[in-house]
Amino acid sequence: MNINRRAQQRSVEIVSNKKIGAYHHMVFAVGDMALHALPGNFVAISVGGPGSSMVLRRAFAIYRTHDRGNYGGTLELVVAPHGQGSRWLTALPMHATVDMVGPLGTNFGIPTEPVNALLVGGGYGSAPLFGLAELLKENGCRVDMVLGASSAGKIYAPLEGKRAVNSMTVTTDDGSAGTKGQVISVLPGLIERYNIEIIYSCGPMPMLAAVQEVAQKFGIIHQCAVEEAMACGIGVCMTCVIPLRDANGEIRMSRSCIDGPVMDGANVIWNSKGEIPKGTVGEPHV
Numbered sequence: 001m002n003i004n005r006r007a008q009q010r011s012v013e014i015v016s017n018k019k020i021g022a023y024h025h026m027v028f029a030v031g032d033m034a035l036h037a038l039p040g041n042f043v044a045i046s047v048g049g050p051g052s053s054m055v056l057r058r059a060f061a062i063y064r065t066h067d068r069g070n071y072g073g074t075l076e077l078v079v080a081p082h083g084q085g086s087r088w089l090t091a092l093p094m095h096a097t098v099d100m101v102g103p104l105g106t107n108f109g110i111p112t113e114p115v116n117a118l119l120v121g122g123g124y125g126s127a128p129l130f131g132l133a134e135l136l137k138e139n140g141c142r143v144d145m146v147l148g149a150s151s152a153g154k155i156y157a158p159l160e161g162k163r164a165v166n167s168m169t170v171t172t173d174d175g176s177a178g179t180k181g182q183v184i185s186v187l188p189g190l191i192e193r194y195n196i197e198i199i200y201s202c203g204p205m206p207m208l209a210a211v212q213e214v215a216q217k218f219g220i221i222h223q224c225a226v227e228e229a230m231a232c233g234i235g236v237c238m239t240c241v242i243p244l245r246d247a248n249g250e251i252r253m254s255r256s257c258i259d260g261p262v263m264d265g266a267n268v269i270w271n272s273k274g275e276i277p278k279g280t281v282g283e284p285h286v
């Protein structure tokens with residue numbers, strides 16, 4: 001697998017930056033980069049400005065794109081300001097520019113026939129699911145969504161996003177919105193009620209692993225966007241490798257920035273705990 005062939009590097013202008021709950025909804029004027037982005041792709045942004053010691057780009061899943069309007073093409077992100085780089089980015093004013101590479105990585109596959117799809121998002125992991133929901137609806141699918149977070153302020157569910165789905169279920173760990181508990185607790189009921197045929201997910205790795213267990217139990221296809229720490233975002237540094245079973249059944253350490261982030265959940269070796277599983281191709285012998 002190679003870097004996304006549609007990727008470009010651009011200096012892009014921030015045309016909107018609004019705080020919404022725990023997140024910042026940021027819009028960038030990206031020109032024709034918007035034409036090439038698909039749900040599941042991400043961008044890598046340089047943070048800290050010229051001369052900064054923050055040399056690594058930060059990865060962000062693309063929330064939505066528009067290829068028309070006052071600014072030409074625009075690309076939207078939902079950013080949680082928690083570390084140094086993301087805090088720098090969300091503090092930028094309108095009209096500031098940042099260096100962006102995108103679109104990067106793989107995208108969610110769209111079924112050729114209309115199916116019943118369940119979209120599962122954890123925290124800002126809901127961001128790429130709204131564009132996906134719109135695309136699935138255009139293709140005649142029924143789309144149900146589950147969003148989970150620790151508390152109400154960390155659920156990102158804009159009004160227009162809610163309109164794009166047939167039903168929206170919310171769970172919070174502290175019960176401040178929706179059902180108290182984690183997304184996993186509501187999945188079996190929703191799968192049975194809506195006769196779900198495919199699950200798409202995005203969020204923290206432990207949540208994705210738990211979704212895969214449920215998908216496997218029900219014999220449902222599960223496409224997930226993994227969120228492994230990334231340093232370069234373009235396949236060079238090997239920071240983001242995770243064990244993945246290939247078409248021949250062999251386990252290979254694969255780069256989630258170019259072989260992913262969207263992967264077939266059944267192919268990911270979820271219980272590797274950061275280690276290289278026994279039998280992995282190229283496993284070091286000590």
Ligand SMILES: Cc1cc2nc3c(=O)[nH]c(=O)nc-3n(C[C@H](O)[C@H](O)[C@H](O)COP(=O)(O)OP(=O)(O)OC[C@H]3O[C@@H](n4cnc5c(N)ncnc54)[C@H](O)[C@@H]3O)c2cc1C
Pocket residue numbers: 042056057058059060061062077078079080081082083084085086087124127226227228229230231239261
């Ligand atoms: C595919 C993908 C999609 C994402 N989408 C979103 C999104 O939509 N919204 C959002 O808010 N966040 C998203 N993130 C997380 C976002 O990239 C992090 O917030 C960001 O990397 C952390 O940066 P920071 O500046 O906040 O923290 P800092 O602490 O300043 O930076 C941490 C930096 O160190 C790197 N790093 C961390 N662990 C390791 C390691 N073990 N080895 C090497 N480098 C490491 C990180 O990649 C990052 O560059 C996504 C991450 C990925 C991988």
Ligand code: FES
Pocket residue numbers: 229230231232233234235236237238239240241255256257258
């Ligand atoms: S982040 Fe560098 S290879 Fe994936």
